[in-house]
Amino acid sequence: MLTAKPETVQDWGEFPDERGHFGPYGGMFVAETLMEPLEELRQAYAALSKDADFQAAFDLDLACYVGRPSPLYFAQRWSERLGGARIYLKREDLNHTGAHKINNTIGQALLARHMGKTRIIAETGAGQHGVASATVAARMGLECVVYMGEEDIQRQAPNVYRMKLLGADVVPVTSGSRTLKDALNEAMRDWVTNVDNTFYIIGTVAGPHPYPQLVRDFQSVIGREARRQILEQAGRLPDALVACVGGGSNAIGLFYPFLNDASVQLYGVEAAGEGLASGRHAAPLCAGQPGVLHGNRTYLMEDADGQIIPTHSVSAGLDYPGVGPEHAWLKDTHRANYVAVTDTEALQGFHALTRTEGIIPALESSHALAYVEKLAPQLDAEQIIIVNLSGRGDKDINTIAALEGISL
Amino acid sequence: MSRIAQRFADLAEQGRKGLIPYFTAGDPNPELTVPLMHQLVAAGADLIELGVPFSDPMAEGPVIQAACERALAHHVALHDVLDYVREFRKTDAATPVILMGYLNPVEVMGYEAFARRAAEAGVDGVLIVDMPPEEGYEPVKLFQAAGLDLIFLAAPTSNAARLKKIAGLSSGFVYYVSLKGVTGAATLDVDAVAEKLAEVRTYIKLPVGVGFGIKSADDAARIAKIADAVVVGSAIVKRIAEHQQDPQAVLSSVAELVESMRQAMDGKT
Numbered sequence: 043m044l045t046a047k048p049e050t051v052q053d054w055g056e057f058p059d060e061r062g063h064f065g066p067y068g069g070m071f072v073a074e075t076l077m078e079p080l081e082e083l084r085q086a087y088a089a090l091s092k093d094a095d096f097q098a099a100f101d102l103d104l105a106c107y108v109g110r111p112s113p114l115y116f117a118q119r120w121s122e123r124l125g126g127a128r129i130y131l132k133r134e135d136l137n138h139t140g141a142h143k144i145n146n147t148i149g150q151a152l153l154a155r156h157m158g159k160t161r162i163i164a165e166t167g168a169g170q171h172g173v174a175s176a177t178v179a180a181r182m183g184l185e186c187v188v189y190m191g192e193e194d195i196q197r198q199a200p201n202v203y204r205m206k207l208l209g210a211d212v213v214p215v216t217s218g219s220r221t222l223k224d225a226l227n228e229a230m231r232d233w234v235t236n237v238d239n240t241f242y243i244i245g246t247v248a249g250p251h252p253y254p255q256l257v258r259d260f261q262s263v264i265g266r267e268a269r270r271q272i273l274e275q276a277g278r279l280p281d282a283l284v285a286c287v288g289g290g291s292n293a294i295g296l297f298y299p300f301l302n303d304a305s306v307q308l309y310g311v312e313a314a315g316e317g318l319a320s321g322r323h324a325a326p327l328c329a330g331q332p333g334v335l336h337g338n339r340t341y342l343m344e345d346a347d348g349q350i351i352p353t354h355s356v357s358a359g360l361d362y363p364g365v366g367p368e369h370a371w372l373k374d375t376h377r378a379n380y381v382a383v384t385d386t387e388a389l390q391g392f393h394a395l396t397r398t399e400g401i402i403p404a405l406e407s408s409h410a411l412a413y414v415e416k417l418a419p420q421l422d423a424e425q426i427i428i429v430n431l432s433g434r435g436d437k438d439i440n441t442i443a444a445l446e447g448i449s450l
Numbered sequence: 451m452s453r454i455a456q457r458f459a460d461l462a463e464q465g466r467k468g469l470i471p472y473f474t475a476g477d478p479n480p481e482l483t484v485p486l487m488h489q490l491v492a493a494g495a496d497l498i499e500l501g502v503p504f505s506d507p508m509a510e511g512p513v514i515q516a517a518c519e520r521a522l523a524h525h526v527a528l529h530d531v532l533d534y535v536r537e538f539r540k541t542d543a544a545t546p547v548i549l550m551g552y553l554n555p556v557e558v559m560g561y562e563a564f565a566r567r568a569a570e571a572g573v574d575g576v577l578i579v580d581m582p583p584e585e586g587y588e589p590v591k592l593f594q595a596a597g598l599d600l601i602f603l604a605a606p607t608s609n610a611a612r613l614k615k616i617a618g619l620s621s622g623f624v625y626y627v628s629l630k631g632v633t634g635a636a637t638l639d640v641d642a643v644a645e646k647l648a649e650v651r652t653y654i655k656l657p658v659g660v661g662f663g664i665k666s667a668d669d670a671a672r673i674a675k676i677a678d679a680v681v682v683g684s685a686i687v688k689r690i691a692e693h694q695q696d697p698q699a700v701l702s703s704v705a706e707l708v709e710s711m712r713q714a715m716d717g718k719t
Contacts, residue, residue, distance in 0.1 A: 069584075070582060070585060072580055073508070073580060073627075074604060074627065075509075075603075075627055077582050077605075078608065078609055217512070217515050218515075224506075231508065231510075235630060235632065235635065236630075238630070331558075334580065336508070339557075346558070347527035348555035348557060349522060
């Protein structure tokens with residue numbers, strides 16, 4: 043099944059191929075009704091991605107609306123405390139709406155407008171992508187419907203309210219496991235029904251081609267900035283990049299501009315939940331098998347019959363049984379390493395950053411921080427780690443208080 | 451000639467249109483699946499489309515989603531569905547059986563193993579909802595080698611280039627999705643279907659079955675005038691759900707619906 047090895051990949055920028063494959067992964071596994079709409083999207087994106095005016099509009103929105111470039115911050119106290127590598131934080135938490143998700147929704151909303159669509163739909167887990175979608179919809183005057191699992195609506199109430207304030211219709215999804223994967227199914231069902239006027243803004247680097255490619259491209263601003271910033275600040279490339287992986291959009295956004303820098307080690311951090319051995323986790327790359335779900339072939343959490351199984355993570359944004367196909371490819375080719383940290387370790391990472399740097403991270407990003415706590419002491423003081431601080435933790439304080447038995 | 455091709459040839463000769471009922475294997479319980487298949491044939495089914503339950507049935511409306519959940523509560527897996535077909539074949543060697551489902555259970559079993567086991571069990575055709583022609587070239591070779599027909603979907607959004615691709619890979623028949631939407635949707639527009647079917651038939655010379663949104667005997671009769679076969683799913687599954695506690699009522703209620711459709715399609719009402 044493997045069609046290329048890392049030593050034979052000359053240019054990582056060549057992926058995906060024409061039909062959206064990253065080696066054996068990716069592709070377009072959808073019902074026939076969606077094939078032509080996906081082809082229209084592919085053509086529109088292929089034209090716009092080379093269009094200087096579109097790029098200028100995207101860059102201007104990122105600068106003036108999102109607040110880019112986001113800083114690359116040297117976390118000196120945390121680095122000293124861990125006693126190893128110098129750790130830099132890519133501050134996606136400082137973006138408008140509080141996470142990296144807005145980079146992608148800005149790009150896709152511009153695409154939607156170009157394609158003449160008047161209605162946007164989105165799926166959301168933690169609510170960050172839902173908020174980012176509702177935000178761009180409000181700004182452009184587009185109708186917006188966000189599908190969200192009933193269970194996630196319960197645990198992410200503040201984000202649900204934010205979406206409603208922004209004018210979005212938040213539709214509870216009561217089918218299947220009532221979480222992110224079911225919200226994605228429901229958004230796909232809406233799209234196939236309303237495809238004439240509706241643009242589906244997928245929130246991560248998964249789904250059928252061209253979504254994994256276009257979301258990656260929009261999120262790659264993270265890595266392009268980080269590469270330039272670290273060269274300015276430290277005069278050299280980093281030794282390692284660390285990012286959490288649910289669907290994998292913040293990770294691929296950071297990794298992609300460094301893929302051809304062979305000296306840079308890449309670490310994607312999945313949610314080990316209550317431990318990989320417990321089965322209660324959301325770590326398809328570390329403990330799953332390849333399969334087909336949501337329009338692409340990738341690593342999945344599935345049972346021996348090919349049914350998708352329930353996942354668990356303290357972080358709603360990582361609670362997804364699949365992962366972007368490019369990550370599956372980077373895993374098989376050994377270009378990136380995929381590891382997992384537990385709920386407990388993520389909480390330790392959360393507190394460590396909060397107390398040493400005065401930055402409250404999102405629970406998702408805390409998984410990356412927890413892995414940095416293991417990795418940094420193994421490196422020496424001349425080495426550099428960049429970790430993607432993909433979101434801020436304001437949305438999570440109720441969850442954390444509840445976990446620690448504190449009533450607010 | 452495959453059992454499906456034979457059945458369509460016979461129908462054409464008789465000047466009749468095919469009736470293809472769908473239900474999800476294992477719904478409401480595994481014991482009822484084979485009796486229900488026989489009941490459908492007795493009520494006038496020409497082919498049977500047996501759904502393979504999947505945890506994430508992306509193209510299904512709420513009715514068939516719920517059917518998948520009921521079947522999965524009994525842990526009905528792809529190999530169980532093949533067992534049901536094998537059982538059905540013991541007493542029915544004539545009625546073609548098509549499996550309809552999603553790719554991942556097949557992917558996990560392995561394409562070659564699935565093709566071999568399905569053919570051995572007496573399956574005639576396979577419709578994998580999330581495997582469009584673009585992803586089907588390799589699997590189709592394996593399926594055809596095992597003697598299975600590959601049924602692809604055509605849709606209102608399929609343009610000429612897509613219809614040619616579909617024609618190039620399909621055998622048995624082609625399943626035209628009557629509307630943009632999920633199974634069981636309420637927006638059937640027979641005139642629009644007729645118009646698109648004319649275009650579909652310029653590229654596809656196989657028989658064309660039409661499904662999605664066909665609820666009543668009247669719908670079935672109107673679609674039968676323009677298609678080679680009528681596929682009915684959610685309307686049947688809805689009756690199964692209504693009587694799920696009472697197996698006899700499931701059989702009689704489904705039979706009543708299928709008989710009424712059969713009669714309307716044959717002009718006997």
